[in-house]
Amino acid sequence: MRRVVAALALSACRPADPPDPGYVWDLPAHFPVPAVPASNPMTTEKVTLGRFLFYDFKLSIDGRRSCGICHEPAKGFTDGFAVAVGVENVAHDRNTPSTTNVAYRSPLTWRDPDLWSLEEQLLVPLLGDDPIVEMGVGGHEDEVLARLRSQGPYPDLFADAFPDDDDPVTIERIAMAIAAFERTVNTGASPFDQHLLGDDGAMSDGAKRGAERFEALGCGQCHGGLFFDRPIEGDGTVAGASGYFNTGLYDVDGMGGYPPNDQGLVEVTGDPADTGRFRTPSLRNVAATTPYMHDGTTPTLSDVLTDYARGGRLVASGAYPGDGAGNPYKDPRITGFVLSDADRADLLLFFDALTDWASLEDPRFEDPWCADDDPRHDCVPPIDL
Numbered sequence: 001m002r003r004v005v006a007a008l009a010l011s012a013c014r015p016a017d018p019p020d021p022g023y024v025w026d027l028p029a030h031f032p033v034p035a036v037p038a039s040n041p042m043t044t045e046k047v048t049l050g051r052f053l054f055y056d057f058k059l060s061i062d063g064r065r066s067c068g069i070c071h072e073p074a075k076g077f078t079d080g081f082a083v084a085v086g087v088e089n090v091a092h093d094r095n096t097p098s099t100t101n102v103a104y105r106s107p108l109t110w111r112d113p114d115l116w117s118l119e120e121q122l123l124v125p126l127l128g129d130d131p132i133v134e135m136g137v138g139g140h141e142d143e144v145l146a147r148l149r150s151q152g153p154y155p156d157l158f159a160d161a162f163p164d165d166d167d168p169v170t171i172e173r174i175a176m177a178i179a180a181f182e183r184t185v186n187t188g189a190s191p192f193d194q195h196l197l198g199d200d201g202a203m204s205d206g207a208k209r210g211a212e213r214f215e216a217l218g219c220g221q222c223h224g225g226l227f228f229d230r231p232i233e234g235d236g237t238v239a240g241a242s243g244y245f246n247t248g249l250y251d252v253d254g255m256g257g258y259p260p261n262d263q264g265l266v267e268v269t270g271d272p273a274d275t276g277r278f279r280t281p282s283l284r285n286v287a288a289t290t291p292y293m294h295d296g297t298t299p300t301l302s303d304v305l306t307d308y309a310r311g312g313r314l315v316a317s318g319a320y321p322g323d324g325a326g327n328p329y330k331d332p333r334i335t336g337f338v339l340s341d342a343d344r345a346d347l348l349l350f351f352d353a354l355t356d357w358a359s360l361e362d363p364r365f366e367d368p369w370c371a372d373d374d375p376r377h378d379c380v381p382p383i384d385l
Contacts, residue, residue, distance in 0.1 A: 022041075022043075023036075023041070023042035023043060023044070025042075025184075026184075026364075027186055027188070028186065028187075028188025028189060028193060029197060030188065030193065030196060030197060030226070031104075031186060031188050031226070034103035034104060034183055035103075036183065037117070037119070039119075040119060040176045040179060040180065042180055042183065043161065043180070045157075045160040045161040046161040046162075046176065046177050046180040046181075047177075047180050047181050047184055048157065048160075048161070049154075049157040049158060049160070049161040049177040049181075050176075050177035050178045050179070050180045050181030050182070051181045051365075051368055052153065052154075052157060052368055052369070053067075053174055053177055053178050053181075054066065054067045054068055054071075054178050054181055054182070055067070055068040055367040055368060055369055056369065058144070058147045058148065058151065059126070059135060059137070059144065059148075059174070060087055060135040060136055060137070061087055061135065061136035061137055061140050061143070061144065062087045062136065064087060065086070065087055065134075065135060067125070067178065068367055070084050070096045070125075071096065071098070071099045073360050073361065073362075073365050073366065073367075074288075074360060074361070075288060075289065076098050076100060076285040076286075076288030076289040076355070076360060077098045077099040077100045077185065077285075077360075078095075078096045078097070078098050078288075078289045079096045080290065081095075081096070081291075081296065082095060082291055082295065082296030082297060083095055083096070083295060083296050084096045084134065086132045086133045086134040086135070086136070087133055087134070087135060087136040088132070088133050088136070090132040090133065091132070092131065092132050092134070093131055093261050093262040093295065094110050094111075094262065094294055094295055094296075095110075095291065095292070095293065095294060095295055095296035097109070097110065097281060098281075098282065098284075098285060098289050099182055099185055100185055100186070100187045100282075100284065100285055100359075100360075101185070101186050101187060101188075101227055101282065101284055102118065102182050102183070102185065103118075103182070103183040103184075103186065104226075104227055105227075105229070105242070105282070106240070106241040106242060107241065107242065107279065108121045109121065109124075109279070110278045110279050110294045111262075111264060111265060111267065111268060111278060111279070111294075112268060113244070113265070113268065113279075117179075118178075118179035118182055118183065119172075119175045119176055119179045120175075122174075122175040122178050122179060123171070123175055126138075126171070126174070126175070127141075127171070131261075137171075141171055145169050145170065145171070148169050148174075149169045154169065155169075158173065161173070161177055184364070184365075185365050186359075187284065187285060187356040187359035187360065187362075188356065188359070189356050189358060189359050190284070190285075190353060190354055190355055190356040190357075190359075191203045191204075191207065191352075191353040192207075192211075192350075192353045192354050193356070195208075195353075202353075203353050204349055204353070206345065206346045206349040206350075207346070207349040207350045207352070207353040208350075209346040209349075209350075210346035210347040210348070210349050210350025210351070210353075211350045211353075213343050213346055213347055213350075214347060214350055217308075217337050218333060219308075220232065221333055222243060222245055222280050222331075222333065223280060223282075223283050224238050224239070225238040225239075227282045227283075227284055228282055228283035228284060228354065229242045229280050229281060229282040229283070230242055230243065230280070231243040231280070242279045242280045243279070243280050244264075244265050244274070244277040244278060244279055244280070245277055245278070245280060245331045245333075245334075246264070246275065246276035246277045246278075246327060246329045246330050246331055246334075247276075247307075247308070247312070247324075247330065247331065247334050248276075248307075248311060248312025248313060248324035248325055248327045248330040248331075248334050249276065249293055249294075249297075249298075249307070249312070249313050249324050250276065250313070250315065250320055250322055250324050250327070251312075251322040251323055251324050251325075251326055251327040252320045252321070252322045253322070254322065254326070255328065256272075256275050256276065256327045256328045256329040256330075257275070257322075258275055258276045259295075259319070259320050262294070262295060263275055263276065264276045264277045264278050264294075265277040265278070272329075273329060274329075275329045276327065276329050276330075277329075278294040283351065283354055284354055284355075284356070285354070285355045285356060285360065286301065286351050286354055286355060287301065287351050287352045287354070287355040288355050288357070288360060292304050298313070301348055301351050302344065302348065305339060305344055305347060305348075306339075307324075308334065308336070308337070309336060309337055309338070309339040310325055310336055311325040311330075311334055311335055311336030312324030312325030312326070312327060312330060312334060312336075313325075
């Protein structure tokens with residue numbers, strides 16, 4: 001356990017503008033203040049607007065989807081599905097990543113090493129049509145903006161958030177407000193965090209053994225740092241950004257092939273050695289974010305452990321059979337290990353201890369819209385529209 005704690009020094013993110021000293025952050029005691037772009041300083045009014053927009057169905061072209069549909073608090077700000085589905089009912093190639101602690105994520109997506117800006121990333125699901133249409137606003141911007149200009153609390157909310165703009169209801173301002181809200185969604189009061197801050201009784205003995213086993217098996221070599229998402233460098237320091245690894249999930253042709261719809265970093269770099277490489281996800285709140293892997297094809301954390309123990313996943317049937325343990329592009333650190341039933345149980349307890357169940361119910365992050373006929377979530381008192 002001591003080695004795990006010692007490895008948690010948070011490395012610096014990509015150089016960015018310092019945070020706005022005028023905004024009062026409500027952060028866990030051991031979390032640094034996130035870097036914030038000078039072009040989008042934090043304000044309470046902007047965060048409030050962003051929270052309404054994040055959960056608003058009017059921000060999709062058909063009025064049936066919102067950011068909060070794919071990022072539900074109770075599910076660790078994921079959606080619980082293998083892959084996301086857009087407004088045209090087309091399935092995405094990838095599993096929905098959590099937006100908790102996203103202010104510290106670097107970079108942001110499964111495959112694009114150059115996308116670090118929350119403001120820029122928001123435009124992908126909002127406007128994009130590749131690989132699928134998610135929110136469907138692209139080409140319909142004027143229609144969606146007209147909805148917001150004329151409905152509910154938005155005229156006042158936008159005016160408060162962007163007081164210097166004559167017409168603040170723009171796609172750019174929507175992205176800025178949602179990014180500001182997302183930077184506040186920080187969860188750092190898990191049993192592990194409480195233990196880290198000195199409460200020795202916050203974690204069970206089994207979870208403590210699991211933390212030690214996690215380190216002994218080398219899991220922390222890829223899942224290092226305060227957010228368990230960065231590799232450990234050769235000198236023992238935490239890398240400044242998340243790594244990209246082929247973990248032996250597939251070998252569809254016996255030569256390292258991945259499913260043709262999503263082959264990893266190679267599609268960006270063109271380097272065959274990047275086949276099957278995807279960004280390391282954070283393990284914070286991991287017990288709440290099932291299913292797992294970039295394409296959501298691993299149902300449970302126990303299954304994850306099984307695949308790593310054998311040094312790669314065996315896909316015995318289906319569209320893409322093969323033994324990932326023999327993938328020639330697999331990272332050399334994925335060698336397999338012996339995992340007893342007791343080890344498995346302790347590791348699962350540790351993963352649960354990394355999950356901040358209470359903060360996932362924090363009223364600051366809840367859906368502010370009340371819909372009596374919508375059973376998906378509780379909400380704060382209704383707003384008169």
